[in-house]
Amino acid sequence: MAKAPKSKKSPAKSPTEDTDFVLHSLQDTLEKDKRYKASDEQLQHFYEQMLLIRRFEERAGQLYGLGLIGGFCHLYIGQEAVAVGLQSALTEGLDSVITGYRDHGHMLAYGIDPKVIMAELTGREAGISKGKGGSMHMFSTEHKFYGGHGIVGAQVSLGGGLALAHQYNDDGGLCLAYFGDGAANQGQVYETFNMAALWNLPIVFVVENNQYAMGTAVKRSSAETEFYRRGTAFRIPGMKVNGMDVLEVRQAAEIAFKHVREGKGPVLMECETYRYRGHSMSDPAKYRTREEVQDIREHKDPIEGLKKFMIENGSKEDDLKAIDKDIRKVVSEAADFAESSPEPKASELYTDVLVEEY
Amino acid sequence: MAIELKMPALSPTMEEGTLAKWLKSEGDEIVAGDIIAEIETDKATMEFEAVDEGTLGRIMVEEGTEGVKVGTVIAMLAGEGEDASDIEAPAATDEVEDVEGEGKDVGREESEAEITKPKPKTDVRDPDVPEGTSYTSTSVREALRDGMAEEMRRDERVFVMGEEVAEYQGAYKVTQGLLDEFGPKRVIDTPITEYGFAGIGTGAAMGGLRPIVEFMTFNFAMQAIDHIINSAAKTNYMSGGQMRCPVVFRGPNGAASRVGAQHSQNYGPWYASVPGLIVIAPYDSADAKGLMKAAIRSEDPVVFLENELVYGRSFDVPDMDDYVLPIGKARIMREGSDVTIVAYSIAVGLALEAAEELAGEGIDAEVIDLRTLRPLDRETVLTSLVKTNRLVIAEEGWPTCSIASEIIAICMEDGFDHLDAPVTRVCDEDVPLPYAANLEKLALIDTPRIVKAAKKVCYRD
Secondary structure, X not given: OOOOOOOOOOOOOOOOOOOOHHHHHHHHHHHHOOOOOOOHHHHHHHHHHXXXXXXXXXXXXXXXXXXXXXXXXXXXXXXXXXXXXXXXXXXXXXXXXXXXXXXXXXXXXXXXXXHHHHHHHOOOOOOOOXXXXXXXXXXXXXXXXXXXXXOOOHHHHHHHHHHHHHHHHOOOOOEEEEEEOOHHHOHHHHHHHHHHHHOOOOEEXXXXXXXXXXXXXXXXXXXXXXXXXXXXXXXXXXEEEEOOOHHHHHHHHHHHHHHHHOOOOOEEEEEEOOOOOOOOOOOOOOOOOHHHHHHHHHHHOHHHHHHHHHHHOOOOHHHHHHHHHHHHHHHHHHHHHHHHOOOOOHHHHHOOOOOOOO | OOEEEEOOOOOOOOOEEEEEEEOOOOOOEEOOOOEEEEEEOOOOEEEEEXXXXXXXXXXXXXXXXXXXXXXXXXXXXXXXXXXXXXXXXOOOOOOOOOOOOOOOOOOOOOOOOOOOOOOOOOOXXXXXXXXXXXXXXXXXXXXXXXXXXXXXXXXXXXXXXXXXXXXXOOOOOOOOOHHHHHOOOOEEEOOOOHHHHHHHHHHHHHOOOEEEEEOOOOOHHHHHHHHHHHHHHOHHHHOOOOOOXXXXXXXXXXXXXXXXXXXXXXXXXXXXXXOOOEEEOOOOHHHHHHHHHXXXXXXXXXXXXXXXXXXXXXXXXXXXXXXXXXXXXXXXXXXXXXXXXEEOOHHHHHHHXXXXXXXXXXXXXXXXXXXXXXXXXXXXXXXXXXXXXXXXXXXXXXXXXXXXXXXXXXXXXXXXXXXXXXXXXXXXXXXXXXXXHHHHHHHOOOXXXXXXXXXXXXXXX
């Protein structure tokens, strides 16, 4: 039997001819114009926020090494452009955000005070969860940041619920639900995809593909490594985004959020990124070479990339250095605060178990 | 500004280690990511990675040094514009004493400080039913529905979701009529996807709504138990009281009739062991309605355990506008002075039958319906024990680590001096529930077994 000719990409199909148009329409839009046209002020803001996350996480790593932070501590170094690019496009006070256990960066990208985040990491009374949550369990209802969840994949269905609340209240908001390439293999993710598409929920699912689920490389864990395609079975449009470029992430956010806000249902966005540090602080990193990490650091670093772009566009190196200096100061102050704040009082042990008295 | 490089901890328990090898020398340029030293503990050798940039100034601890305490300055790093050779070692500082509550928590000892456990409210009673109030005989099924419908009329945020709750009118008809009155926005049919919709319901509660999540039976909620416990029950605590999760998980629980092992289990003890959850398991119609309304109004996550075999039984419900019962309060179903029978859910009916039978033999039994399994009403149980000095627990469920076990512990800890006989439990047999009619009957709790146990603690057998 003669083989059917391989279909070449035929761009001329109209939406009525192409029943799968919706699945790639957002990607097509992104391909046309990949980078967000940021103002100088916005560029500086992105730079500051990414640098704040980087320096904060470096310091958190040091405090962990000194025993001031305990338990699990998952650092966001390398992935900064994802949280900053996406969250800068949200409507403050309206949209909601939820993520997994690698949550420090998402909180900083929201403008939450680094002091109360660091104080939570050191388990102090002044921490954002009064020291009762720790690195993986932080929340800010004020900023509509709903955690900080330690069970891999749980945040995806919880995010579906936040989206349901936006739809129920008809408030025009959307939910941004982050998860990793590891969580992408959890069953509840697909249960949620199904209901989100079925009910047309206002949600953007973001796979932060940092290439490793703990120590397991994507190709060793995933039959379909192109995560943005995994919504296809539920007719959720996918987008594949360079998560090391804050301007591309922001551009993708604009496109995805517009689609969702127009009532067209969920979007699945894969941001390809890289985590420089181990899965957690106790990761011996034997599953990848040092050269691989150094190569990404040298050639794809999101902060260096933006810095280069800004200098090419007229920013002065000295000004950027001054920003770095200011941020180091902010992070030092946060660390000092987190080290010197008192621990929670023993009387806090039994508070907040229940809201009401019975 | 020079940066101090300190001996790192490679695990939360490490206190000291050996500085095995320096991989950089004084004067070397360091960039973030460089490996500067190897450190050994009794468990592993780890590489010490630089996070800052600069020039390695003074090495303060020579390689091969053993027993280097975590936090000791091992080298100095000169920043940009500094001369590495000029850097002074930091002056030795006295080790900071680990004062409790003041922050330096490395090597913290167990706190001996007093902790304040919350005291249960003691003045809680069921609402007074005014004299002359009429009663309507209502099935438990309808009473549950009426409770939900009243709360849905009262609060726009309340909605119901689950399998077959809307168009099918409920797999057990508990949600009958709700779709007609409230429409598909508030009565939502879900796919068969318990983990997913339990998560969506929990997330909606975090987002400010008041979801009622129906499980067709609680057997299927085992697929969703992660959200009930990890997401719903713990969030308020983990967020330092910021984030509430007012969701009700409800559905039939316990053995039904001839449905075999996978569809016949009582999850009361499972959920009742979890701090952060409220667990309610009513028996009759008035309690089903009044506690359903309380559950929906509660700011805390509630697991509401119904029973399929009780759905069709009818009991009187007072005709009152707003009949809301207190959570955490047991109900004395029958007063007596010789022996106390504690029960909940379907076992309350069996306990009442047993009490009738015992009365015929001259034993005056008091029957307590716990109604709420968490928080458990210890006071009502212990007060009754003081009166009768003998106690039997009747529970349709396995005996091991059961509510019965918990009641026995309470009686031992706080009622020991009042006991005239060992507290005795009557539970199902400790086997997966068999299908065969005769074996199923053998496995399940029944009235004669309760009667026998009550007589035994009264030394009348």
